Amino acid sequence: MTLGGFILKNALRNKRRALLSVLSVGVSLFLFITLQVALRELTLPPEDLGSSLRIIVRNKVSLASPLPARQLQVIEKIPGIAAVTPFTFFGGLYKGDEKFTSFAQFAVDPARVKDVIVDAKMDPAEYAAWVADRTLCIVGLDTARRYNLKRGDRMQFTGTFYPCDLDLRIAGFYHGTADDRTVFFHHRYLDEASGNPGTVGCWWALASSAEEAALVTARINEAFANSSAEVRAETERAFQLGFISMWANIKVLIGSICTVVVFTLLLVTVSTMSMAIRERFRELAVLKALGFRRRELLGFILAESFGLSMLGAILGAGGAWLLYRNLDIQKLANGVFLAFEVTPRMLGMAFAIAALLGILSAIAPALSVARTSVVEGLRTLD
Amino acid sequence: MPAVFTLLVQSFLGLTALGIVAVFLTAHFSAVPVKYNLKSVFIRWRSTVATVVGIALVVLVYVLLQSLAVGIEKSNASTGDPRNILIARKGATAESSSLVTRAQLRTLQYFEEIERNAAGDPVISADVLTLASLPRKGQGGEANVLLRGVTPRGMELRPQVHLVAGRWFSPGRREIVVSRKLAGRFANFDVGDTFKTGPTTLTVVGWLDGSGSAYDSECWMDADESRSVFEREMYSTFLVRPKSPEAATNLIRRIESDKRLQLRAESETGYYQKQTLTAAPIKWLAGFLALTMSIGAVFAAMNTMYAAVGARTREIGTLRVLGFHRRNVIATFLLEGILLAMLGGALGCLISLKWNGYTTATLSVESFSETVFSFTITPTLAAQGMFFAAALGFWGTLLPAVRAARLPVISALKAL
Numbered sequence: 001m002t003l004g005g006f007i008l009k010n011a012l013r014n015k016r017r018a019l020l021s022v023l024s025v026g027v028s029l030f031l032f033i034t035l036q037v038a039l040r041e042l043t044l045p046p047e048d049l050g051s052s053l054r055i056i057v058r059n060k061v062s063l064a065s066p067l068p069a070r071q072l073q074v075i076e077k078i079p080g081i082a083a084v085t086p087f088t089f090f091g092g093l094y095k096g097d098e099k100f101t102s103f104a105q106f107a108v109d110p111a112r113v114k115d116v117i118v119d120a121k122m123d124p125a126e127y128a129a130w131v132a133d134r135t136l137c138i139v140g141l142d143t144a145r146r147y148n149l150k151r152g153d154r155m156q157f158t159g160t161f162y163p164c165d166l167d168l169r170i171a172g173f174y175h176g177t178a179d180d181r182t183v184f185f186h187h188r189y190l191d192e193a194s195g196n197p198g199t200v201g202c203w204w205a206l207a208s209s210a211e212e213a214a215l216v217t218a219r220i221n222e223a224f225a226n227s228s229a230e231v232r233a234e235t236e237r238a239f240q241l242g243f244i245s246m247w248a249n250i251k252v253l254i255g256s257i258c259t260v261v262v263f264t265l266l267l268v269t270v271s272t273m274s275m276a277i278r279e280r281f282r283e284l285a286v287l288k289a290l291g292f293r294r295r296e297l298l299g300f301i302l303a304e305s306f307g308l309s310m311l312g313a314i315l316g317a318g319g320a321w322l323l324y325r326n327l328d329i330q331k332l333a334n335g336v337f338l339a340f341e342v343t344p345r346m347l348g349m350a351f352a353i354a355a356l357l358g359i360l361s362a363i364a365p366a367l368s369v370a371r372t373s374v375v376e377g378l379r380t381l382d
Numbered sequence: 383m384p385a386v387f388t389l390l391v392q393s394f395l396g397l398t399a400l401g402i403v404a405v406f407l408t409a410h411f412s413a414v415p416v417k418y419n420l421k422s423v424f425i426r427w428r429s430t431v432a433t434v435v436g437i438a439l440v441v442l443v444y445v446l447l448q449s450l451a452v453g454i455e456k457s458n459a460s461t462g463d464p465r466n467i468l469i470a471r472k473g474a475t476a477e478s479s480s481l482v483t484r485a486q487l488r489t490l491q492y493f494e495e496i497e498r499n500a501a502g503d504p505v506i507s508a509d510v511l512t513l514a515s516l517p518r519k520g521q522g523g524e525a526n527v528l529l530r531g532v533t534p535r536g537m538e539l540r541p542q543v544h545l546v547a548g549r550w551f552s553p554g555r556r557e558i559v560v561s562r563k564l565a566g567r568f569a570n571f572d573v574g575d576t577f578k579t580g581p582t583t584l585t586v587v588g589w590l591d592g593s594g595s596a597y598d599s600e601c602w603m604d605a606d607e608s609r610s611v612f613e614r615e616m617y618s619t620f621l622v623r624p625k626s627p628e629a630a631t632n633l634i635r636r637i638e639s640d641k642r643l644q645l646r647a648e649s650e651t652g653y654y655q656k657q658t659l660t661a662a663p664i665k666w667l668a669g670f671l672a673l674t675m676s677i678g679a680v681f682a683a684m685n686t687m688y689a690a691v692g693a694r695t696r697e698i699g700t701l702r703v704l705g706f707h708r709r710n711v712i713a714t715f716l717l718e719g720i721l722l723a724m725l726g727g728a729l730g731c732l733i734s735l736k737w738n739g740y741t742t743a744t745l746s747v748e749s750f751s752e753t754v755f756s757f758t759i760t761p762t763l764a765a766q767g768m769f770f771a772a773a774l775g776f777w778g779t780l781l782p783a784v785r786a787a788r789l790p791v792i793s794a795l796k797a798l
Contacts, residue, residue, distance in 0.1 A: 061612065163481055260439055268432055268433070270432070271429050
C-alpha cells in the first residue's frame with residue numbers, strides 16, 4: 001500500500017463522518033459565497049463603456065426634488081458636454097405588481113438619449129418608430145424576457161410619485177448596457193399627463209472624454225450656483241456609490257454575518273476533525289512504535305484533514321459557482337438581483353478558508369500525538 | 383408555490399415540536415436519570431463546547447436579524463393615533479410621494495364628519511413632506527432626511543412627539559426641530575447649528591423625540607415655511623380627527639367614493655402598519671440564513687453525536703442489560719442532544735441581548751429616507767431562538783440515537 005493510499009483509506013474509513021465533515025464545510029462555504037455575491041451585487045453597481053463618461057445632474061436638495069426644464073439650454077452650452085437628456089424617474093407600479101416594481105421607468109428625450117446611453121443597442125427601425133410616436137416605449141431585453149413581452153404589447157404603470165398613470169406600447173427592445181431592465185419613454189408624454197409642470201427629475205449628460213468628466217461636473221455645479229435650483233453634478237460612479245451609502249449599516253451587517261458564518265464553520269469543523277484523529281490515537285501510537293517519525297505522522301493527519309476540507313470547498317464553492325452561473329437569478333429573485341456573479345476572488349477566498357480550516361484542525365491532534373509517548377498512546381481508550 | 387412551501391415548513395416545524403415533546407415525555411417516564419446525560423456531556427467537554435458555541439452563533443445570527451425586522455415593524459406599529467385618519471393621493475405609496483391640493487383642503491374643511499376645535503375650526507392638518515440630502519457625521523456620505531412641514535394642529539394630532547431640547551420653531555422663520563435620534567447620525571444637527579439645503583440655510587432650534595415611533599426619523603418645520611423654502615405649490619397629506627369612530631368610517635367611505643377628490647383615506651395607525659417593504663428583505667435574509675446555517679449545524683451536531691455514541695457503546699450495552707428499552711436509549715440520547723443544543727440556544731439569546739435597544743438605521747424603501755430603529759428582542763423572538771436550537775439538537779441527534787438503540791447488546795458489551 002502506498003502512502004497516499006494509506007491516507008485515503010484512513011480518511012474514508014468512517015465514511016459517514018467523512019461525508020458529514022465534507023458536507024458541513026461545503027454548506028458553510030456555499031453560504032459564504034452566496035453572502036459575498038449578494039453583498040457585491042448590492043454595493044458594487046454594474047459598469048459599461050459609458051459609465052466613466054456619464055454625468056448625472058440632480059437637485060442639490062435631494063433626488064426627490066425636481067429641476068426646472070429650462071436648465072437644458074445652459075447645460076448644453078457647457079464646454080466638454082457631448083450630449084444631454086432629461087432623465088426622470090417615474091417609479092410606477094407595473095400592472096400586476098402590488099407593492100413594488102423592481103425595474104425602473106425613465107422619461108427621456110428619445111432624440112437625445114441615444115447619445116447618452118451609448119452602450120444601448122437597438123434596431124434602427126424600432127428606434128425610429130419610437131422617436132416618432134410619443135406613446136411608445138423602449139424596453140430592456142431582461143425585462144422583456146422576464147414578462148414575455150413582444151413588440152406592440154401594452155405596458156401600464158400606476159404613478160406613485162407622479163399624479164398620473166402611463167399607458168404605453170412597446171416600440172422595441174434594447175440591450176448591451178450594464179443593466180438591461182429599464183423602460184424608456186417620451187418625456188413629452190409625462191409632461192402632458194402631469195399637467196406640464198416644466199420640470200425634470202435629473203439630467204444625464206455624456207462628457208466628450210474621460211479627462212473632461214471631472215472638469216465638466218465642476219462647470220455644471222458652478223453654472224447653477226446661487227440660483228433657485230442649485231444642482232449636484234457627479235459622475236455615474238459617484239452617484240451610484242452615494243445611492244448605496246444611503247443603505248447605511250446594512251452593509252456592515254451582512255459583512256459581520258459573513259464573519260460569524262466563517263467563524264462558526266471553523267469552530268465546528270475543527271472540533272469534528274480533531275475528534276476523528278483523537279479516535280485513532282491508538283493506531284497512531286502503533287505507527288509511532290513501528291518507527292514512523294513525528295513529522296510523518298503530522299503529514300498523515302494534515303493530509304487527511306486538508307483533503308477533507310478541500311473536498312468540502314470544491315463541493316460548496318464550486319457548487320455555488322455552477323449553480324449561480326446556470327440559474328436565472330433575475331426571475332428567481334423577482335428582478336432584485338441582476339448578475340449574481342461568483343468572482344474568482346471569492347472562489348479564492350473560499351479555498352483559502354478551507355485550507356486554513358484543514359491546517360487548524362490538524363494542529364491540536366498533531367500536537368498531542370507528538371507529545372504523547374507510545375506507551376501512553378497505546379493505553380488511550382478514547 | 384409559496385403556499386405549498388409555507389405548508390411544508392409549518393408541517394416540518396410541527397413534526398419537530400412533536401418529536402421534542404415525545405422525547406421529554408419518554409425521558410420523564412423511562413427514568414434513565416438526566417444526571418447520566420449531564421455527566422456524559424461534560425466528560426467530552428471539548429467537542430461539547432464546540433457544538434454549544436456553534437449552535438449559539440447560529441441562533442445569535444437568527445435572533446439578531448429577526449430583531450432588526452421586529453425593530454422596524456415595532457417602530458411602524460407604534461406610530462400614530464388610532465383616532466386619526468390619514469388622507470393621501472390615490473396611488474401614492476408613501477406620504478412623501480403623495481401630493482394634495484389646496485382645493486382639496488377647502489373641500490375637506492366642510493365635511494361635517496371632522497371634529498371642530500374650541501375656535502370652531504375643523505381639526506385638519508395639511509403637511510408638506512420633502513426629502514433633503516444631508517451629510518452624515520464623519521465619513522458616512524450623504525443620506526436623505528424626511529422633513530415634515532407641520533401645522534399647529536398637526537402637532538396636536540401627534541401627541542407622541544415632544545420636545546426634548548431647545549424650543550419649537552417659530553412660524554415664518556427658517557427654523558427646524560430635528561429628531562434626537564437623527565442628531566446622533568447627521569452633521570450639524572446640534573441645537574444652534576445651521577445647515578444648507580439647496581440655496582436655503584436652516585437653523586436647528588430644538589430636538590424632538592417620537593417615543594419610538596416612525597416620527598423619530600423626521601425633522602419638523604413650519605408647513606408654510608417649508609412650502610416657500612422648497613417652492614411647493616401643493617401639500618403632501620392631510621391628517622384629520624373625525625368626531626367619532628362612526629364618523630371615521632363614514633369619512634373614509636365618503637372620501638374613497640368621491641371620484642372628484644382622487645384621494646385615499648385610512649386610519650393613521652393602519653397606514654404605518656402597512657409599511658413592511660423595508661423589513662421584508664431582512665426577514666427573508668434571516669430565514670435563508672437560518673435554513674442554510676442550520677443544515678451545516680445539523681451535520682456538525684450529527685458528527686459529534688455519532689462520535690459520542692461510538693465512544694459509549696459499552697455504556698449503551700450496559701443500559702440495555704439493566705433492562706432499559708430501545709426507546710429509552712433513543713430518548714436519552716435525544717434528550718442529551720436537545721439539552722446541549724438548548725444550552726447553545728440560551729447562550730445565543732443571552733449574547734444577543736447585548737444589542738437589545740441598540741439604535742441603528744437604514745434606508746426606508748417607502749419614504750426613501752433614513753429611518754432609525756432599534757434592535758428589539760422580544761420574548762417571542764427568544765422563544766423562537768430556543769425552539770430553533772432544540773430543533774437543531776433533535777435533528778442532529780435523531781440518527782445517531784437510532785444507531786445507538788440498534789446496537790446488538792452482546793457485541794456492545796464486548797466493545798472496547
